[in-house]
Amino acid sequence: MQRMTTSRRPRSHPGGFTLVELLVALTIFLILATLTIGAFQNDSIDRVSGATGLVKAAIDGARSRAIKDKQIRGVRLIVDQNNTRWCTSLVYVGANNTDEGNVADGRTVNVVGSNLIQPPMGSDLRNEWQVMMNRGILRSDRGLRIQIPKDTGMWYPVTGVNSTNSSIAIGIPYAHWSGATISNLDYRLELGASPLEGTDPVILPRGTVIDLDGCKLPANWRLSGGPPNYSSAMDIMFTPRGTVVGDVLVEGIIHLYIADVVDATLNTGLSGRPTSDTASNGIIPADPARDHRLVTLFAQTGQLTTAPVFVGGGDTNGTLNDEVAGSPYDYAIRGEEAN
Structure with missing residues (x-):
């Protein structure tokens, strides 16, 4: 007597992901996205902070050279070749000959x-x-x-x-x-000051700029007419005694605005940005989430400080870089505690 055997086929698994699997994948994605965004923001903050310290050190270095060499020395802001509204490097310059x-x-x-x-x-x-x-x-x-x-x-x-x-x-x-x-x-x-031989230019960290439109500068550093155009001789000069001379002394106070290049690109669309030598005060966005800082030189005393931008009320509509800080230099002038 022959036995009949029946083969059993494995049941096929339904296609796609289960709800649990989707929730797990979504959770992992959100965690990775949060870490990535946080790392990018921290990296941006580190870059801007590093650029701020580098600019301050360059100006301090020019003063030290003047005292050491017993001659007028300074540092020149170099307009970026790819964007004439930014400065991405500085160079040490010698006395007027x-x-x-x-x-x-x-x-x-x-x-x-x-x-x-x-x-x-x-x-x-x-x-x-x-x-x-x-x-x-x-x-x-x-x-x-x-x-x-x-x-x-x-x-x-x-x-x-x-x-x-x-x-x-x-x-x-x-x-x-x-x-x-x-x-x-x-x-x-x-004759104007010229670059010192044997000195290397000071290059800002990649991804950072001095946003010239947001700076407070001597009036003759901003050339008339548009689009914004800046002098080839933006020199911060010191005497052998370490005191400020030249255009910066006449201006009294200058503020150099350090920003991430991504933010600086967005900043150019802000209404009211300087277009001629008639405006010595810069226009800076009021977004507290962005990292932007100032290097400030008080010409009469020679005091050199760094401070964050004072954004006031900050971002009120949830859109970055579309609102202007009313008094961006307040922290630099009065200190954070006074505000």
Whole structure:
């Protein structure tokens, strides 16, 4: 008698995930997302904090160099090549030098108009001035002066340069102008500070910038017209005694605004951002969740401090970087405790 055997097929498992499995996966995802966002925020805070300390150390370093070298020294803010509203590096600069000439060595200038100075045609001085103009040592936005004739005490402010014909425009008419060219005058010309040899530039940590639109700067560092444009000679200068000189001393206080590059990119859309030299105060967002800091220099006392931006009421509508801090420099001026 033959027995009949029946094969049993395994039951197929229904496709997809169970509710428990979905809840577990979602929980793991949320934990990882929270950790990732937290790590990114902490990394951003660390970068901004590091950049703030680096900028402060660079300014302190310029003062120390001035005292040690017994000469005027400073640090220059370099406008970023990819975004003219940011600074991503600084360089140490030396004292203002002078260029002098007299009849004996053939280095003379002509007054060819009541407000125009020019080396004679064919002279080597023309080429020398052209090189200095192209290198940025001889510029019209640095408050330079020229004394003609030399040692007379008659100084004239340089208000324009033309590298094509090596001419210099002066801000007031030449005192002895009589309507005809005056030739072969000796002179003493002030030149702008230039980078110190043997020093390395100070590079801000990747992902951080000095957002120039948010800074309080000397008025002549912001050039007129739009889009925002900044001088090539934003120099913070110190004397051998460690005191502040130049544009910063005239301004009284400067605030350098340090931000994450992502925030700085969003900041450019804020209404009221500086577009010309008429605005010395920057516009800074009022979002307390973002890390943005200030390096402040008090020119009269030489005090150098760092502080967070004072955001006031902060973000009121849940949208980042669309509201402006009313008094962003309050912590820097009065301290966090006073607010």
